[in-house]
Amino acid sequence: MESQSSECGMLIKQINDRVSRLFNNQVRDADLTLSQIRYLTFLYEHGGSLVPFREIQEHFGVSQPTVTGILKRLMVKRLVFSETGAEGGRSKSYGLTQKGVMQLKSAEAARNAQEEQLLSPLSEAERAAFQDMLTRILDNLRE
Template identity: 30%
Template structure:
């Protein structure tokens, strides 16, 4: 099997293409895809306490990685962080709504663009089959 036919290689190239498109799309906000994803995650959890640990667990990334991303988001004015009043070891993260709302809509627009590009030329049946196969692959990797 040639490298360009290898499933893992194809998934990697697809992911890199999506990341590149997203970073270009988010450049207008001086954000990366990783930062945009965290803002979107926080947006979905409005009204709930969200700690750094919650973010680490959800995205399955290390503590230093999350700290770096959150520090950059805080410097850019998208979030604020506070130590939890009940447990000073826990740092909670909060969105600054005035700044993140435009990013939220831009991320939604970007998702639609990517979904259109990914599904271009595929029938509804093929899309459902692709989703099923990708879920199966993910389950295989998580076992």
């Protein structure tokens, strides 16, 4: 039973690696990575509101240095801006620049095409079931 669990984990890892590599190749001309697009998407989904650093870190479940590095690279590219909180610089919030919105929208087509390719062997019902199973697994790991 344990080897089946390990096998699923390895398949998930291999799928993630291939999806990342294919998408990174697609958006290379825009000088973006899949991780950066995920951050831009997260900020965009907040409808123009500034998002506190801590909320970004919690959403992605990665270390502070990882989030800091990605946000700094996005700021250098002028896709994201930051504002310091009222406590004298101890907290920052982030938002998308207009350029960031434009870059995200152009990358959206590539991401949608890749998602379609990834799920193409599945019927609509299978896609819904697959999404549900992945969500349940992730929720279980968060507990």
